[in-house]
Amino acid sequence: MNAPSESNAVSRPDGKDQVRVLIVDDHAVVRRGIRAYLEVLDDLEVADEASDGKAALDRIEAMAAHGDLPDVVLLDLLMPKVDGTAATARITQRFPGVRVVVLTSFGETERVHAALANGASGYLLKDAEPSEVVAAIRAAARGDVFLDPAVARQLTQEIVAPPTGISALTGRERDVLILVANGYSNREIADELVISERTARTHVSNVLRKLQLTSRTQAALVAVYQGLVPPQI
Structure with missing residues (x-):
């Protein structure tokens, strides 16, 4: 798939040219694949990678010490040491300006609710198109929320016909x-x-x-x- 065109780039109120992204996943092949795709886009920059929630928190703390925080953290939910849900809560509480987008294989509504309640600005499933991942990152950087279409349908159904x-x-x-x-x-x-x-x-x-x-x-x-x-x- 071709990379999204520059015309789809995020419009940043702070005037910064690029959105800095921290990729967090316990599978190196997933991190490398995401990095390779994001690095061809002019308005996105891969700030760093981390293999679990604890490593992500350590990296963000180190970045904060140098005044160079990521704009968006793209992370998985199921990871060793500190899982994605807990990491999301800690990131958004400690660094309110850093947005979190969840990229996971699990779309159960209870996981979605937990992630959003802990401050996530997006929730994507790992079968999402690369362009959707980019759209979610850009939306988060703007302060918007982006949900995987399948997840959005589940939440809508839950509202229209609550389970009993x-x-x-x-x-x-x-x-x-x-x-x-x-x-x-x-x-x-x-x-x-x-x-x-x-x-x-x-x-x-x-x-x-x-x-x-x-x-x-x-x-x-x-x-x-x-x-x-x-x-x-």
Whole structure:
């Protein structure tokens, strides 16, 4: 595919000629591919690369010390040490002028919500066209939000026809429902899922609220009825 023309370049209110991009992905081949594409564009500059969220945070701190922050961080979600969701939150809180665009293989709405809630300015799937990645970077640099068309459709559908019942639960909440049905206490759920007891309690409350239930016993019955756990004999 040919590179987008210069006429599509971002119009920057700060007068800078190029958008500086930090590429963050734990796969070197992905980073190299993105770099090769971006480097042929006059209005984009690859500032650096990082292989995980922690390395990205370290690089940004070092750049900040030299007054040379990236404009946009393009990052994956599932990475070692510090994942993309946590890295997004830390970047946007510590450096509000730096925009984050997520580029990942996972389009579940709960991941999208988490990324956007943590300050992401874009969310793309890795099967996106290179031109869409460029468009997302340029949009973020302008202060706009760019969503992958498939992700945007999911969010729109969620608004038009919100999920109900079991389908309203996130993957983690379904796990919690199964554990509740198996008689686990909040402490035991926390230990099983390696989360805090407070977080486990919040998940249980969310499950009951979304299913419009008032007790853990009712939740257990729903789990059995939905085939998530076998009936107790």
